[in-house]
Amino acid sequence: MRLPIVCELCCRGRPIDELKQMKDKVKGKIVFMNKPMERTYKLTLRAYFENAGLRYRGSIEAAQLGAVAFLLRSLTTRDNDLCHTGGTARRDDADPIPAGSISTKDADLLSALLKKESNVNLFLKFNCKFLTDITSYNVIGQITGTEKPDEIIVVAGHLDSWDVSVGAHDGAGCVHSIEVLRLIKEAGLKPKRTIRAIMFMNEEWGGSGGKEYAQSENRKGETHIAAIESDLGGFMPLGFTVKANETQVASIQKWQYLFEDLGMHWIKPGWGGTDIESLEEYGTVTIGLIPDTQKYFDIHHTKIDVLEQVNPRELEFGAIAMTILSYVLAQEGI
Amino acid sequence: MRLPIVCELCCRGRPIDELKQMKDKVKGKIVFMNKPMERTYKLTLRAYFENAGLRYRGSIEAAQLGAVAFLLRSLTTRDNDLCHTGGTARRDDADPIPAGSISTKDADLLSALLKKESNVNLFLKFNCKFLTDITSYNVIGQITGTEKPDEIIVVAGHLDSWDVSVGAHDGAGCVHSIEVLRLIKEAGLKPKRTIRAIMFMNEEWGGSGGKEYAQSENRKGETHIAAIESDLGGFMPLGFTVKANETQVASIQKWQYLFEDLGMHWIKPGWGGTDIESLEEYGTVTIGLIPDTQKYFDIHHTKIDVLEQVNPRELEFGAIAMTILSYVLAQEGI
Numbered sequence: 001m002r003l004p005i006v007c008e009l010c011c012r013g014r015p016i017d018e019l020k021q022m023k024d025k026v027k028g029k030i031v032f033m034n035k036p037m038e039r040t041y042k043l044t045l046r047a048y049f050e051n052a053g054l055r056y057r058g059s060i061e062a063a064q065l066g067a068v069a070f071l072l073r074s075l076t077t078r079d080n081d082l083c084h085t086g087g088t089a090r091r092d093d094a095d096p097i098p099a100g101s102i103s104t105k106d107a108d109l110l111s112a113l114l115k116k117e118s119n120v121n122l123f124l125k126f127n128c129k130f131l132t133d134i135t136s137y138n139v140i141g142q143i144t145g146t147e148k149p150d151e152i153i154v155v156a157g158h159l160d161s162w163d164v165s166v167g168a169h170d171g172a173g174c175v176h177s178i179e180v181l182r183l184i185k186e187a188g189l190k191p192k193r194t195i196r197a198i199m200f201m202n203e204e205w206g207g208s209g210g211k212e213y214a215q216s217e218n219r220k221g222e223t224h225i226a227a228i229e230s231d232l233g234g235f236m237p238l239g240f241t242v243k244a245n246e247t248q249v250a251s252i253q254k255w256q257y258l259f260e261d262l263g264m265h266w267i268k269p270g271w272g273g274t275d276i277e278s279l280e281e282y283g284t285v286t287i288g289l290i291p292d293t294q295k296y297f298d299i300h301h302t303k304i305d306v307l308e309q310v311n312p313r314e315l316e317f318g319a320i321a322m323t324i325l326s327y328v329l330a331q332e333g334i
Numbered sequence: 335m336r337l338p339i340v341c342e343l344c345c346r347g348r349p350i351d352e353l354k355q356m357k358d359k360v361k362g363k364i365v366f367m368n369k370p371m372e373r374t375y376k377l378t379l380r381a382y383f384e385n386a387g388l389r390y391r392g393s394i395e396a397a398q399l400g401a402v403a404f405l406l407r408s409l410t411t412r413d414n415d416l417c418h419t420g421g422t423a424r425r426d427d428a429d430p431i432p433a434g435s436i437s438t439k440d441a442d443l444l445s446a447l448l449k450k451e452s453n454v455n456l457f458l459k460f461n462c463k464f465l466t467d468i469t470s471y472n473v474i475g476q477i478t479g480t481e482k483p484d485e486i487i488v489v490a491g492h493l494d495s496w497d498v499s500v501g502a503h504d505g506a507g508c509v510h511s512i513e514v515l516r517l518i519k520e521a522g523l524k525p526k527r528t529i530r531a532i533m534f535m536n537e538e539w540g541g542s543g544g545k546e547y548a549q550s551e552n553r554k555g556e557t558h559i560a561a562i563e564s565d566l567g568g569f570m571p572l573g574f575t576v577k578a579n580e581t582q583v584a585s586i587q588k589w590q591y592l593f594e595d596l597g598m599h600w601i602k603p604g605w606g607g608t609d610i611e612s613l614e615e616y617g618t619v620t621i622g623l624i625p626d627t628q629k630y631f632d633i634h635h636t637k638i639d640v641l642e643q644v645n646p647r648e649l650e651f652g653a654i655a656m657t658i659l660s661y662v663l664a665q666e667g668i
Contacts, residue, residue, distance in 0.1 A: 042595065042646070077647065236570075236626055238597065259615075261376065263572065263626075265599045292570055292597075294647045312630045313378070313411065 015054055016061050027066035030122060033058050034073045034107050037297065044077060044297045047233070051075050054199050056089050059099035063091075069124055070099040073107035075297065077094055078207075081105050082302040085162040087204060090254075098126050140211045142196040143181055145330060151193040153181045153329045154227035155322050158203035158275050164303040168310050169296065172234030172318070174199040176289070179319035180326055191330035193225065200275035204230070207274050214278035224284040229273025233300075234315040235291035237262065240325065244285040244334075251334050252287070258324050262317055285334055289322055319324025349388055350395050364456060366448075367392050368407045368441050371484040371631070378411060378631045379566070385409050389420050403458055404433040404601035407441035409631065414571075415439050416636040419496040421538060432460050472543045476530040477515055479664060485527040487663045488561035488618075489514045489656050492537035492609055494512055500638040502644050503630065506652065508533040508566030510567070510623070513653035513659055516565035525664035527559065538563070538655050541608050547614035548612035558618040560663050562656055563607025567634075568649040569625035571596065575604025576658065578668075585668050596651055619668055 015035050021027065033054050038047040052075065059070035074084035081103045102110065113120050120302060145151060147290035157173020184195060201208035228240075239259075242249045253267045258290070272286020278288055282301040291314075299305045349369050353360065367388050372381040386409065393404035408418035415437045416561020424430040436444065447454050473493065478486060491507020509532035518529060535543035548555070564573075573593075576583045587601045614620055625648075633639045 039647075042597075234627060263376075293571060294651070297646050298645070311629050311632070313373075317628070 015055065019058075019061055019065065023065050026062065029067055030069040030071055030124070031058070031065075031067040032071045032107075032110065033062075033314070034111055036104070036280050037075055037077050039077045042295050046073060047077065048297055048300075052086070052094040053288060055086050055101070058088075059097055060089055060091055062154050063094060063097045067097060067223060069097050071122075071124075072099070072101045072109075074101045074103050076104060076302075077301070078298045079104050079108075080174060080298075082304060083164070084297075085164055085301045087217075098124060098306045100124070100126055124253075135199045136209075138201050138213055139199040141178070141181055142194050143184055143191060145193040145195075146173055146190050146193040149194050150222050151333070152222055152224045152226060153191075153193055153195050153326045154198055154276060155195065155326050156198045156200060156202040156227060156229045156273070156275055157231060158209065160204050160209075161204050161305065162204060162301045164301070165305045166307065167301075167305050167312075168302070168307045169233035169305050170231075172315060173230030173289075175234065175315060175323050176230040176319045179316070180323045183242065183319065183323045184327060186193050189327060193330040193333070195326050198275075207277070210275035211278045214282065218291060219282075224279050224282060225333055226285040226287060227272065227279050228287040228289060228325060229274035230289040230318060230322060231273050231275070232289070232291050232293055233296045234310045234318055235293065235296065235319045236314050237264055237289055237291045237321040239266040239268065240262050240321075241272070241288040241290055242285065243270065243272040243280065243287070248285050248334050252285075252325075252329075255325070255328050257282070258328065259321060262321055262324075264321060289318060291318055338480060339393045350391065353395055353399065354394075357399050360396065363401055364405055364458070365392070365396040365401040365404040365527060365586065366405045366441075366444065367394055368445055370407065370438070371411050373411045375594035378627050381411065381630055382409055382634075386420070389435070389492045390423050392422075393431055394425055397428060397518050398429045403431050405456075405458075406433070406435045408435045408437050410438060410634070410636075411520060412632045413438050413442075413631075415497070416633075418631075419498055419635040431603075432458060432461055434458070436564075442581040456539060470535045472510050472535050472547055473533040474530060475512070475515055476528050477518055478630060479527040479529075480524050481526040482555050483528050485667070486556050486558045487525075487527055487529050487660045488532055488558060488610060488613070489529065489660050490534060490541065490563045490607070490609055491562060492534040492565060494536050494538050494543075495639065496538060496635045498635070499639040501635075503567035503569075503633060503639050504565075504635070504646060505622075506649060507564030508563040509649060510653045510656050511570065513650070514657045517653065520552045523661060525661055527664040527667070529664050532609075537608050541611070544609035545612045547609075547618065553616075554587065558613050558616060558666055560619040560621060560660075561606065561613050562621040562623060563610045564623040564625075564652060565607050565609070565655060566623070566625050566627055567630045568644045568652055569627065569630065570648050571598055571623055571625045571652045573598050573600040573624050575602060575606070575622040575624055576619065577604065577606040577614065577621070578659055582619050582668050586619070586659075586663075589659070589662050592662065593655060596655055596656060596658075621659070623652060625652060 023286050036297040037051050041047045055072055062070045083101050088099050157177050159172040161167020181197050202208045249269050252282050256267050276286045371385050375381045396404045417435050422433050448639020489511040491511050493505040515531050576586050583603050590601050607622050610620045
């Protein structure tokens, strides 16, 4: 598909609103959403969440206004040549338009070209497609509780990632979770409640693994006390965020002292994780392991999210943190 | 030099003592010091300091016992093929024996060979040599204080590194220090006392840059209130160590709250840094910027200590930390 005109949105402020105001100009054109991720925030995660909606909803909004394709500046704080993939919504009642990301350097180049030339040709070729859904599986292992085997503490990551790489940091939560079981076994501990490691399938494209798990008939007769998810990479752990009521949060915060030696200085209210979110309606307290994410969005959903990027020592610290928390939860409940 | 026999020291416990007890066996042989850096410590720095003496003194001790060469297992917690260089002492009154490091993988291979074979040949070829001393320089820039220009707050790193690479993390303190001045300028701040950025020369081979600076006639009439050194890489900063009396440490600790937002949760008594150590006898409080060093000894003094290893965001956090501390010191003194 070769298209002669690009309509660029530099996107200060609210880009989707800006897009709607440009309705007349968008029709028949490629929308180029060139909003850089904010670099001045301490938390790269905050900058990511500010822009992630553009990737998720941008092409739907552009299509509704008559655009013929959608190009997104990659969600990263780095200047490089990497394309960052990620979940992009489509409407059930309308055909999607082609949508893709370009690297930050290419976005800057295209932006510069558009300032110089009134008529820029852009050749787009996509080879991605939707395949039919197939049956797949969550992978589960556990150490069964000695006293309350039907009360479950989940430790989790997700098995899937984007196909540009193996998703080494993206899937670090799987290694964390397996390592929790190994460390508990190696230490000779016998938890009172069951500690269950779950490697969820399909977090990236709708979270069906997590949803199916929560709703499964197999879960009847079990009580899921708490679930801890690691889904922000295998970097040094900094703290935990807990989605629960005030009393429950305080009950977990009283164990803060157990994590100081790991360099983890806070447990605070916040989000648990995509895969364990569906357990919340069954009363499960969900907890997110929060590592240092300064580098996560350099590699997130790109071809360089490979094993070499993961430092074994940093990965182990995350596993130790999840081991301690899951074990005290298994012993003490909430 | 081809030598037929290797005397390996597996070196549990105190390797130098062990070496002395093996006196009869060492004569005419290569001493192979194969003590792994301890991986189970949280602080890689602690493991490094436990072994660094072997690199520094090992060949002298071996030579005194009649060994003809000295081989050291590289100081790292990783299994890889990298040689780690570093300061190795020699006696003025005796010729040094050849001394070098081999990678951890090669050390394991050699160790396995020595267990199988009674007579292992080792071919050693060194191309390093001592050159004549030449004159070089510390590089200094400053923002002169508006009220007390002769009272100095030093921010420092060192310019030199080992010649296997550019020493990107090793020299990160230079970038930190230059960036302190740039940030203060950009923020439009006018410090009361002088903030001086010093890139010291020759930290690695005797620290002559720091010594010369402290003793220089040019320093007369100046009072060095405090000096902050960054010499543990450009990773995320965790805290500061302060070499001073209790009252002075407490006086700096009262600013702890300024660093919480950077994720730095402690200021504690400790070491300042090699280059600023000589200032201590003039009453200067010396302070070390302590980053997360989980990965530092993966690359320290090797050919992979290159720019690509430094993350710009993490580097900037260190600079911001040094900027805040040097500025409050310039305004408030100690």
